[in-house]
Amino acid sequence: DKIYNGADDNASGTCALFAVAQYLTANPPRHSVVLVAFDGEETGLLGSKHFVKNLPMAKDTVILNMNMDMISRNVKREIFLGGKAHYPQAFEALSDLDELSPISVLFGHDGSDKKDNWTFASDHGNFHKADIPFIYFGVEDHKDYHQPTDDFENIHKDFYREAMAL
Numbered sequence: 001d002k003i004y005n006g007a008d009d010n011a012s013g014t015c016a017l018f019a020v021a022q023y024l025t026a027n028p029p030r031h032s033v034v035l036v037a038f039d040g041e042e043t044g045l046l047g048s049k050h051f052v053k054n055l056p057m058a059k060d061t062v063i064l065n066m067n068m069d070m071i072s073r074n075v076k077r078e079i080f081l082g083g084k085a086h087y088p089q090a091f092e093a094l095s096d097l098d099e100l101s102p103i104s105v106l107f108g109h110d111g112s113d114k115k116d117n118w119t120f121a122s123d124h125g126n127f128h129k130a131d132i133p134f135i136y137f138g139v140e141d142h143k144d145y146h147q148p149t150d151d152f153e154n155i156h157k158d159f160y161r162e163a164m165a166l
Contacts, residue, residue: 012072048123065127072160082136085112
């Protein structure tokens with residue numbers, strides 16, 4: 001009898017995907033980019049599992065998976081980028097990101113620190129299992145995580161804009 005709107009987990013990542021699509025339309029990249037929103041993450045990463053198992057392109061042409069999960073609120077103004085412990089080469093161009101951003105950009109939650117290991121906690125886990133490098137964007141859990149109170153009015157709008165600008 002309760003509605004779980006999931007404003008941060010994971011409407012924030014899905015909306016960011018639309019912003020990426022808009023940016024890429026206005027600034028076409030030199031290489032192909034596939035934008036995908038997966039379903040079934042909470043029930044075993046089912047959408048990404050199916051996608052990786054049935055890639056619509058040759059696996060060796062997939063350079064990187066970027067997964068934006070919960071990215072719209074953090075009282076400490078911190079966002080984590082996970083995956084560096086597994087794919088340091090994918091992070092080389094991101095080393096100055098914290099200095100350039102008004103929010104704290106931290107690397108970890110990937111077995112490289114004493115924090116929870118998020119390597120298999122979201123859809124990027126299936127890409128990792130297939131040896132496809134990933135960068136995971138996310139914030140640590142908050143009081144509304146998986147609660148009916150994860151609503152739009154609890155989004156930290158300035159933080160969200162700054163996270164999407166990364």
